[in-house]
Amino acid sequence: MNGVHDMGGMHGFGPVDVDDDAAFHDEWEKAVFGVEKLLRYQSIYGVDEKRHALERFDPVTYLDSSYFERWALGSETLLLETGTITEDELSAAIEAHDGSGLFELDDSETDRDRVDELVELVHEAFRSDASFERDPVEPQFDAGDAIVVRNDHPAGHTRCPRYVRRARGTIHEVQGTHVVPDEAAHGTEVAEPLYSVRFEATELWNDDTDGDAVYIDLWERYLNPADPE
Amino acid sequence: MNGVHDMGGMHGFGPVDVDDDAAFHDEWEKAVFGVEKLLRYQSIYGVDEKRHALERFDPVTYLDSSYFERWALGSETLLLETGTITEDELSAAIEAHDGSGLFELDDSETDRDRVDELVELVHEAFRSDASFERDPVEPQFDAGDAIVVRNDHPAGHTRCPRYVRRARGTIHEVQGTHVVPDEAAHGTEVAEPLYSVRFEATELWNDDTDGDAVYIDLWERYLNPADPE
Amino acid sequence: MNGRDERLKHEHIMEDEHTRDGDEYSNDHGHEHGHSHVHEHGHGHDTGEPDELKSRARALQSLLLEKELISIEAINEVLALFETEVGPMNGARVVARAWADPDFKQLLLEDANEALDEFDFEIGEQHLTVVENTPKTHNAVVCTLCSCYPWSILGLPPTWYKSPQYRSRIVREPRTVLSEFGVELGSDVEVQIWDASSEIRYMVLPQRPPETDGLDEDELVEHVTRDAMIGVERLGADV
């Protein structure tokens, strides 16, 4: 989707706040982070579904919330949409909640086996490698090939940002065969060749740039040969 | 500039609120409208400067404000930037203001000649025709010519939206020689041929459209011949 | 980046809360997109909190009054002109004449400004282009970059015309947007959108409805709607 999250090349956000350096600002952010990791290790939803949940926020909500606020809202959305929790349960919890932070809550009633299981999931996640490559599919392009990015504007999730659409680039490297986020975000797993593509900065921005090149990973479906026969 | 105001083709704003039909919702909006018109008839700032003032808002402010709220903020910005009012005067006024709306304020001390002058400006504005055409400059393109829109990303004001950049279109009509907003917004008057350009919807959005064609007015500097020699 | 707080940044005014005065709005419509978390804009919610932006604008107005840059009388003149002289009745008169008079229609489509000289509208005339709906063509007008509108002939734009929803979508998915207005177009009708990016303004000449046969210009005026001249309503669809 063409959302406000797709902000490569936008003007108007001002200088980078280089001093805002910390990963967390407070306990609340740590709690959101920890909860999110735990839910993800339980595979309640995938990373692409999570990204798309954030993109679906109202544009003002997206831009006016912090990183961890978006995480919190996003996991709530997906927990509801996956039926993991219900609206009634959530409103009851909001009604009953006494304001305490996660780390102040009483965890003692949690079943010990379940705690062990959750802790083991954490360790298992840390032991395993990331797994997003799939059985190889013959790539249509080779390193050095000239491509042009398709000008698609899908309503759903995509990892092809607006700033590279219609642009001509060169395949820098064939990255193997990876799960396509455009479908994974909507519940379907399909794998396709993925490419690291180099774009000259002037191809992306004409003279309105002070850079030289941008490299980005693009799936085969985003690309056409630059000179189609 | 690539700002959030440039929203043609964006997803995520939801359905059109077709029932929100009124021009004004309250007296405050009418007051803002009236003040703005009066300031504009005094030529304190031009229409392009006004548009750009709004575009320069922080993206959240832009998206999270209503049309007349943007007008109010924009005229404040320009009155300050043009030195028509000072920060000190404005803060004193805010301090002293008793909360009353414009139409409740006491206007009796206003000099009669000045009132007549302002009223006459209103009538004069209504009698005169819009004037944005300038001495004709020989146009580079004719009706029927194939063009491709330049992929510029200026930091300043432009009336070439992102969704037509790099797109191929056809000159529908030569519109005469018009003041270029990209410069007028920054205080310089230059005139150039202006064209009504037709784009096929699929050229703009590939298959992600249910329309057929979009027509938009583009200045000559935005365009290149589609097949440059 | 961070923050849900909602304040205007200005060096000397730093109040910490303001939300819209709910009672000033007649409509209450959230913007739900089929999921729970949307940022609701504040129509019709009486929060009882002061609205900093509005009171700030009022204070500015008092300063402008003091400096004699505005006068209430002059503003009332402006508003009166927009109420009495300007409005969709002007456009409706133009459309009715075009329906009744083929020569006028031809001139209107070729050179709208010259055609409009026939009328005595007391308005600051804009450069106008009129585009014609036919059985095979439907036109609609937008301004994606701000909210330009043919006010000299249609008056002030409705709020939806100025909304991000309309501005963002009508150029990409016009049929879907039009269906939200109740207009369903066959696939044999070409949909053309006019994005008003210059100082030229666009107006749609709707089709003459079949039930208006034999009516004269004054009677025809009654059949013309503002929405049809923007292009979100289709008259004479069955012609």
Add this chain to the structure above:
Amino acid sequence: MNGRDERLKHEHIMEDEHTRDGDEYSNDHGHEHGHSHVHEHGHGHDTGEPDELKSRARALQSLLLEKELISIEAINEVLALFETEVGPMNGARVVARAWADPDFKQLLLEDANEALDEFDFEIGEQHLTVVENTPKTHNAVVCTLCSCYPWSILGLPPTWYKSPQYRSRIVREPRTVLSEFGVELGSDVEVQIWDASSEIRYMVLPQRPPETDGLDEDELVEHVTRDAMIGVERLGADV
């Protein structure tokens, strides 16, 4: 569309004000763009108002605890792992070895994941690509679409990395952004930006600073910074 009010839309929770708890933030930095009206995000302003979003998230957490979908102990394990096992010290170790060992460096640039097998980092390994800075090339990493980051090797990203300011600008005006970080690059240095749009993560191999001649791997680690591995700091610039 309309509205400056600031509420979350949810059918059953409708509190009318919330702004960030100011005291939870250490920095106070507005985002002025050289004009007066910017929407300030709420760092460091103690408004004393409740923060609906935060308390809402806390209530959700209590529900998840009740449902045994989370446990505090497990969360503490996660946080401990990210504090003890993950962080820029991992990346620094890799960079130091590459500086010290040309064969390792070659493998790292050709196949970073294979090169990383040499280490015993207890991390959920990501697919990593390492890009090398040279006297004529400077690399920097971003994720314009969200905030992807090579956390397995650098830990958690700094807030600025996740900001719209960095995400929007580094791909278009990297030299200007880098100068905000204090990095001034000559026109003879090519600036390459890596936008992490897939699950592959990018890390910069900085140049070895000239003053590190003769140091061994353990000593070299001390000269590697997180910012240099993101690419917003330039080591060995005079080499």
